[in-house]
Amino acid sequence: MFDLLYNKIRAFSKIDENQFDHLKTFFVLKKLRKRQYLLQEGDVCKYQAFVDKGLLRSYTVDEKGNEHILQFASEGWWMADLSSYLTNEPSFLNIDALEDVELLLITKPSWEQAMKEIPQLEHYFRIIIQNHLVATQKRLMQSLAESAEEKYNRFLATYPECVQRVPQHMIASYVGVSRETLSRIRKQVAARK
Amino acid sequence: MFDLLYNKIRAFSKIDENQFDHLKTFFVLKKLRKRQYLLQEGDVCKYQAFVDKGLLRSYTVDEKGNEHILQFASEGWWMADLSSYLTNEPSFLNIDALEDVELLLITKPSWEQAMKEIPQLEHYFRIIIQNHLVATQKRLMQSLAESAEEKYNRFLATYPECVQRVPQHMIASYVGVSRETLSRIRKQVAARK
């Protein structure tokens, strides 16, 4: 259950088995069925989730009712509404399960306590968050500079694992185009081949 | 010269004067005139810059020659092409000065050394990067969900200091609209008042 997390942490930070055993005690386990919410808009995000199995998404719904996906998280990724988690303010994101999932949850107080007691964790999270920032900045620049088709192709290249597991209309709402437009792009791409 | 940085670090991290004196030795000072580059596309980003005075921007130029601004950085902010800085790969961003600037530069080896020798720095940077990520995620979601006018208004509300110091066509290229469209939006807004 904790193997994946252990490996991920050791990839960036030297942590020994005793420390990791201690770290385990800060987490609670949670299983969700497909379509269940981990977080709903308006609630405070009490947990950060490490995905051990399955697939989650975070998204907003705008006034017109359109969904905009911020993130997919499969095995080995973290998921939360970071803004709400940090500030304790109501979330503007929804998080739900695209498949049955098994999660390791940690509250903000536990998280901070864990970093205090195991200083290498601060380093691990700094690196994780830093990589996440780099990826988000790239996506932002691409969303400003590229056409719908380029953004779609880049999604395929960047997240090949997701492509198999996520329905097209969600890819559309991640890429930032309507599902109809994505469908037409796919048709064109197929025709060219 | 180092006062601003000292205050910023102490806002999130308890660091004493001796430690800070030591930290100072990792930085080099740099002044740039308006319009000078700190970094050009294709070069490796060797320094992270803390802005002590003045205003910088980072941006890409797409194939059509359009500029897309990723970030403005005024007094108290950090600026770099984080991706290039971390990986040592050629940058896809340009960074230049919008005003005469005074910067504190730190190389990646110095930065990592400093965090090793002064562990509270790791915490400071984790927090800084985390806040940066939250802001970038918000901007990304807004760029997907909002109209040109909404994005412009949000820019005005979020960065009032910048509005006075940055020309309109750069605000346009931060918000993600053409300078002509921004000009028309401003006309409409003025007419409604």
Place this chain on the structure above:
DNA sequence: AAATTAATGTGACATAGATCACCTTATTTA
């Protein structure tokens, strides 16, 4: 202070992508 360069404004027109309406095909659920 004249000359140059940068910034801004505005009309006419073009276009990528959204929206709407409806249909077909999968996948769940009972």
Place this chain on the structure above:
DNA sequence: TAAATAAGGTGATCTATGTCACATTAATTT
């Protein structure tokens, strides 16, 4: 396995925003 629900496709039309071309004003530079 039938019924219900979700996903995906496609034509017709609409629209926000981009693009181009040129004019005006402001800010630098010599």
